[in-house]
Amino acid sequence: MTTKIKMCPEDIIPLASIDYEGVNVDRCPMCGGIWCDANELDKIIESKIKKFDKETINNVKDLNVPSLELNIGKLKLIARKCPVCNEDMSKSDFSSNIKISVDRCIKDHGLWLDEYEIERIQILRELKK
Numbered sequence: 001m002t003t004k005i006k007m008c009p010e011d012i013i014p015l016a017s018i019d020y021e022g023v024n025v026d027r028c029p030m031c032g033g034i035w036c037d038a039n040e041l042d043k044i045i046e047s048k049i050k051k052f053d054k055e056t057i058n059n060v061k062d063l064n065v066p067s068l069e070l071n072i073g074k075l076k077l078i079a080r081k082c083p084v085c086n087e088d089m090s091k092s093d094f095s096s097n098i099k100i101s102v103d104r105c106i107k108d109h110g111l112w113l114d115e116y117e118i119e120r121i122q123i124l125r126e127l128k129k
């Protein structure tokens with residue numbers, strides 16, 4: 001195997017390859033963050049295997065507000081590094097109507113999602129339809 005091991009940008013430990021709704025993604029065993037290669041997230045969002053209950057959906061709806069000033073305090077001064085190319089990633093909202101800030105590789109290798117963000121994105125995508 002010559003595949004380079006991807007590391008968690010947060011904990012600097014190797015990511016474990018897992019199956020998420022039929023798509024292979026890399027998950028950190030420590031913080032639960034997930035690395036999705038550029039096209040993997042679309043596949044997951046389209047798959048819609050996971051079903052969410054009403055309460056979960058409502059909680060997520062309430063959280064979908066523009067990134068607040070108060071979040072700035074939590075932001076790290078050092079940008080997370082892309083597990084593929086090790087360049088700094090840039091933080092931005094997932095999309096114009098999904099206000100979840102994710103780390104994206106500036107070279108488009110993929111994006112880093114904190115624990116549960118992938119579920120939140122899936123739910124919000126569903127709601128927009």
Ligand SMILES: [Zn+2]
Nearest residue numbers: 008011028031
């Ligand atoms: Zn981690």
Ligand SMILES: [Zn+2]
Nearest residue numbers: 082085105109
């Ligand atoms: Zn990269």
